[in-house]
Amino acid sequence: MIAYIIRRILYAIPILIGVNLLTFALFFFVNSPNDMARLHLGVKRVTPQAIAEWKAEHGYDQPLFYNAAAAGAGKLTHTLFFQRSVKLFVFDFGRSDDGRDIGSDIRQRMWPSLAIQVPTLVLGLAVCISMALMTVFFRGTYLDATGVVLAVVMMSISQLFYVIGGQYLFSKVLRLVPISGYDTGLSAIKFVILPIAVGIVSGIGLGVRLNRTFFLEESGKDYVRTARAKGLSEIRVLFRHVLKNAMIPILTGVVVVIPTLFTGSLILESFFGIPGLGSYLIDAIRAQDFGIVHVMVFLGSVLYIVGLILTDISYTLVDPRVRLG
Amino acid sequence: MPFRFVILWSDALTYLLLAVSVFYGVYASRHEHLRAPWRRVRRNPLAMAALVVLAAYGITGLMDSVHFRLRLPGPAAPGGHAIYSPQVLSLLDVLCTPLRTHDEQTYSAPFALHAFTPKLVRLSDGRRVMEYPRLRYGGAGLTAAGGRAHDISVRCLRAAAEGVLVWLAAVVALARWRVKGAGESLRAALWRLARGETDVPWRAMLASLGVIILIVAAIANLAGEYHIFGTDQVGQDVLFEAIKSIRTDLLIGTLSTLVMLPFALALGVMAGYSGGRTDDVIQYLYTTLGSIPSVLLIIAGILSLNLYMTDHAAAFDTIAQRQDVRLLSLCVGLGVTGWIGLCRLLRGETMKLRQMDYIQAAIALGVRPRRIMTRHILPNVMHIVLIYAVISFSGLVLAEAVLSYIGVGVDPSMNSWGNMINGARLEMARDPVVWWSLAAAFLFMFTLVLAANLFADAVRDAFDPRMRT
Numbered sequence: 001m002i003a004y005i006i007r008r009i010l011y012a013i014p015i016l017i018g019v020n021l022l023t024f025a026l027f028f029f030v031n032s033p034n035d036m037a038r039l040h041l042g043v044k045r046v047t048p049q050a051i052a053e054w055k056a057e058h059g060y061d062q063p064l065f066y067n068a069a070a071a072g073a074g075k076l077t078h079t080l081f082f083q084r085s086v087k088l089f090v091f092d093f094g095r096s097d098d099g100r101d102i103g104s105d106i107r108q109r110m111w112p113s114l115a116i117q118v119p120t121l122v123l124g125l126a127v128c129i130s131m132a133l134m135t136v137f138f139r140g141t142y143l144d145a146t147g148v149v150l151a152v153v154m155m156s157i158s159q160l161f162y163v164i165g166g167q168y169l170f171s172k173v174l175r176l177v178p179i180s181g182y183d184t185g186l187s188a189i190k191f192v193i194l195p196i197a198v199g200i201v202s203g204i205g206l207g208v209r210l211n212r213t214f215f216l217e218e219s220g221k222d223y224v225r226t227a228r229a230k231g232l233s234e235i236r237v238l239f240r241h242v243l244k245n246a247m248i249p250i251l252t253g254v255v256v257v258i259p260t261l262f263t264g265s266l267i268l269e270s271f272f273g274i275p276g277l278g279s280y281l282i283d284a285i286r287a288q289d290f291g292i293v294h295v296m297v298f299l300g301s302v303l304y305i306v307g308l309i310l311t312d313i314s315y316t317l318v319d320p321r322v323r324l325g
Numbered sequence: 326m327p328f329r330f331v332i333l334w335s336d337a338l339t340y341l342l343l344a345v346s347v348f349y350g351v352y353a354s355r356h357e358h359l360r361a362p363w364r365r366v367r368r369n370p371l372a373m374a375a376l377v378v379l380a381a382y383g384i385t386g387l388m389d390s391v392h393f394r395l396r397l398p399g400p401a402a403p404g405g406h407a408i409y410s411p412q413v414l415s416l417l418d419v420l421c422t423p424l425r426t427h428d429e430q431t432y433s434a435p436f437a438l439h440a441f442t443p444k445l446v447r448l449s450d451g452r453r454v455m456e457y458p459r460l461r462y463g464g465a466g467l468t469a470a471g472g473r474a475h476d477i478s479v480r481c482l483r484a485a486a487e488g489v490l491v492w493l494a495a496v497v498a499l500a501r502w503r504v505k506g507a508g509e510s511l512r513a514a515l516w517r518l519a520r521g522e523t524d525v526p527w528r529a530m531l532a533s534l535g536v537i538i539l540i541v542a543a544i545a546n547l548a549g550e551y552h553i554f555g556t557d558q559v560g561q562d563v564l565f566e567a568i569k570s571i572r573t574d575l576l577i578g579t580l581s582t583l584v585m586l587p588f589a590l591a592l593g594v595m596a597g598y599s600g601g602r603t604d605d606v607i608q609y610l611y612t613t614l615g616s617i618p619s620v621l622l623i624i625a626g627i628l629s630l631n632l633y634m635t636d637h638a639a640a641f642d643t644i645a646q647r648q649d650v651r652l653l654s655l656c657v658g659l660g661v662t663g664w665i666g667l668c669r670l671l672r673g674e675t676m677k678l679r680q681m682d683y684i685q686a687a688i689a690l691g692v693r694p695r696r697i698m699t700r701h702i703l704p705n706v707m708h709i710v711l712i713y714a715v716i717s718f719s720g721l722v723l724a725e726a727v728l729s730y731i732g733v734g735v736d737p738s739m740n741s742w743g744n745m746i747n748g749a750r751l752e753m754a755r756d757p758v759v760w761w762s763l764a765a766a767f768l769f770m771f772t773l774v775l776a777a778n779l780f781a782d783a784v785r786d787a788f789d790p791r792m793r794t
Contacts, residue, residue, distance in 0.1 A: 018613035
């Protein structure tokens with residue numbers, strides 16, 4: 001098991017190098033550092049000297065991949081690629097294009113993101129599972145059919161409309177919660193309650209349908225028929241047998257997304273003005289800050305890979321038949 | 326010639342997509358193993374009603390994909406060359422000319438006669454008053470303001486009458502066409518249609534067709550005189566914007582799949598069939614791409630493209646061209662992220678097929694690998710491609726709205742539902758609220774996505790019985 005995890009982590013290294021190469025290619029082949037300097041300096045102040053200064057100040061003054069001027073190993077290390085990406089591997093994120101320390105920004109902005117994402121995930125899962133169980137319990141009745149149609153209708157509505165509708169109804173008309181903003185400590189509750197509710201409701205359509213398939217798949221199996229033949233009540237069959245076994249695919253599906261919770265939700269955070277990582281990224285996009293976007297891409301990939309490894313481990317935990325080798 | 330055709334890149338790809346669909350249709354109609362699942366789809370009333378809605382959207386989008394530049398009046402340039410307008414128009418633009426040209430000053434509510442925001446007006450006696458100026462086009466034909474309700478109801482009635490007439494004509498035409506081969510009376514055929522006793526659920530299709538015809542008739546009767554969904558900040562008709570957005574969102578939903586399809590097919594089948602080193606390389610490729618969260622990948626791509634376009638502004642001289650490049654790169658971005666899932670599925674399916682007897686026999690007979698892949702494996706994984714393309718459509722349309730909202734979607738000057746939402750979002754703070762842009766975007770988008778979801782479910786159920794819910 002430990003050997004397997006170590007091997008998986010080692011596998012992750014070439015993938016992360018690949019991710020870095022890719023973002024690098026995207027950013028610096030299409031736009032040379034000169035272009036970026038010109039963009040950040042604005043039209044008026046563009047002189048060759050100003051560009052050189054900007055590049056030196058922000059660490060863009062080295063060649064991309066191969067530095068012919070340096071000696072020995074410096075040919076490879078004194079390059080933009082090496083300087084920019086190797087530091088990422090030890091989680092030294094450097095500074096953004098406008099001079100802020102990205103690492104401390106991220107550590108600070110992680111918490112508001114989590115304050116929204118974790119309750120959304122947990123409560124959303126509970127809501128989706130119970131609703132899906134209900135449709136399965138009333139299988140073949142009008143209630144089931146209505147539930148399924150409602151799920152399709154709900155998943156056809158863009159999340160943007162849930163946000164706009166929720167904000168309009170609860171903040172503007174009913175004035176129950178503030179429209180947007182954030183506060184530290186317990187007073188944050190009144191700010192996060194609406195984003196969480198919106199996050200849950202917008203996920204219901206897809207979640208109910210997905211969990212319903214898991215339940216239906218499970219309830220078609222032989223052991224369920226045996227349980228019914230034994231004379232167990234339908235509720236007992238569903239809760240004691242079907243729910244328990246269907247939790248395996250449901251939970252392993254959830255484990256993948258747990259690490260990505262850190263990066264936050266782009267839509268919710270920007271609409272509700274929450275200073276998390278999602279709005280951090282959006283601000284970076286608006287300001288065309290490559291430093292931040294680069295770090296966020298790297299962080300996102302790391303978290304995704306962590307999620308995959310956790311999924312594999314959780315398989316062995318919930319299902320002893322699965323062996324990692 | 327009074328006009329000259331312009332073929333944008335996205336138009337060319339649209340035509341290619343059309344050709345591929347027609348080719349697939351012909352191919353599927355000749356092979357029983359493809360005809361059987363499609364028959365199942367055809368028997369599903371909900372799916373067929375959804376298909377009619379999708380077809381209406383598709384026709385609108387296609388009409389918007391025929392672009393041309395009108396010839397300018399006046400003498401030809403020296404050398405006998407005609408001068409064409411720099412403005413690229415589409416067939417839909419010409420059909421919707423009143424909608425397109427009836428621009429107001431700024432916001433106005435649906436069916437309004439006066440502008441939404443008051444304006445300072447100097448009266449003839451020198452006093453200044455705040456007044457809601459009369460709209461230039463909204464209800465311009467009305468003589469008295471009180472006649473608006475009357476005028477609207479008259480127009481609605483006329484629209485209903487026209488719509489019902491056209492619909493009845495369609496019903497009779499369908500019944501006659503069905504009578505032709507069956508040798509039954511027209512009355513019996515109509516009766517059977519009305520009772521829903523047909524193999525193909527014509528009744529459901531006719532019902533949704535009827536709704537569409539009524540809506541089109543209402544638009545045709547009302548839109549010339551009023552702004553049905555009001556106007557936006559720059560005074561453009563919101564209904565026209567919403568209609569123009571259809572093409573954008575259809576393109577994103579379909580072209581994203583189309584542009585990535587060759588890569589996903591080639592690499593997925595190759596990885597699954599060859600195994601070994603090839604498999605490792607391809608797996609590494611898609612794991613690397615896949616480990617970047619899709620939104621971030623698109624953001625990175627569009628951001629660097631943006632920067633490139635600002636630096637090389639000269640290469641993109643017309644707005645249409647610029648929009649087109651942005652649209653296509655968004656399709657590529659969305660396609661690359663979708664590519665991974667499809668590639669993984671194809672690889673798995675190919676690995677399974679490779680163990681089948683008929684492939685083993687082909688290998689034993691000395692058939693070359695390339696031929697095995699194209700002749701024996703490819704046709705047997707196509708159902709996965711189909712399911713994938715149909716299912717991903719609605720997700721792509723929804724993604725467009727979110728990405729445009731974040732600022733990495735289609736060009737801000739291009740009509741799309743995402744841009745409409747983005748523009749209207751800030752106006753929610755106004756009192757009274759400017760809700761009509763949002764309402765229009767919501768209605769158009771919801772209908773399309775719902776129809777696509779219903780149709781996709783039917784296709785998936787028919788082609789992949791294991792995944793049936």
